[in-house]
Amino acid sequence: MIGAPLLSVRGASRHYQSGDTIVRALDDASLDAHAGELIGITGPSGSGKSTLLLICGLLEPPTHGEVCIRGRQVSYPDADLDGLRAFRRDNIGFVFQKANLIPFLTAAENVAVALEIANVAPQPAHDYAVELLEALDLGHRVENRPARLSGGEQQRVAIARALANDPPLILADEPTAALDSVRGRQVMELFRRIAIEREACVMVVTHDPRSLDLFDRVIELEDGRIVSEATGKSAADPVQPQPFILK
Ligand SMILES: Nc1ncnc2c1ncn2[C@@H]1O[C@H](COP(=O)(O)OP(=O)(O)O)[C@@H](O)[C@H]1O
Ligand SMILES: [Mg+2]
DSSP: OOSOOSEEEEEEEEEEEETTEEEEEEEEEEEEEOTTOEEEEEOSTTSSHHHHHHHHTTSSOOSEEEEEETTEEEEOTTOOGGGGHHHHHHHEEEEOSSOOOOTTSOHHHHHHHHHHHTTOOHHHHHHHHHHHHHHTTOGGGTTOOGGGSOHHHHHHHHHHHHHTTOOSEEEEESTTTTSOHHHHHHHHHHHHHHHHHSOOEEEEEOOOGGGGGGOSEEEEEETTEEEEEEEOHHHHSOOOOOOOOOO
8 A cells, every 4th residue: 555544553552450350452453554445353252353443443542552543643541532522523434333323313314413513504414414325325215213224224324424524534343243144245335435435444343254355454353462464355356336426
């Protein structure tokens, strides 16, 4: 990869005290991630995948080490992560295992909320939310509340919400775990397209080996340590992007 990394993690550890023992949830992890890359993070349960993502997303500080985003050192032990709320909002989109949509809002309103928090006026926020949902094949669902959406549809609304502020870094923690294999594959293909067409850096934690062909790189964790970093199939045989209207 050419150019400065969008995300750079250097020697990041996260240790928890548990009684007399120290749990090394993440241990001396370093990685660089670039715009346009789709990176998979795998490893057994408890290997530190979520911890790595939380540290990259500036939701947890590392016990040791540092995180730089767009060349700025933003996270290190004792950094004021609360003070980075606006930075997070503008630079990072999160997608979790469960869509966590607001139940009494429609799909469009759930997405528009993310824009309104960033001070976009209600009408343009609504219009762009609808546009994003249409791009994710949810144009017929914009007025539905979450209870009237399938699991896959809810997860696509959550992805639209994560994309709303056009963040350069998108972090997803097992976003397909609650979906069947067909829907799960569709969501992973969507991340692939987002990385290519928005030139976003997308990091996805996944247990599902069936999607690994879509990734540029797969980082494997074991006991909190990065044990391998394999180049995925798509780097050698790139997936051709479909026409896609995301701005
Ligand atoms: N807040 C916490 N307090 C104590 N231990 C934790 C905490 N968060 C995570 N851990 C431990 O750190 C390890 C890694 O957790 P996690 O990052 O959630 O793994 P994964 O996402 O790969 O399943 C696990 O052993 C987990 O129990
Ligand atoms: Mg996890």
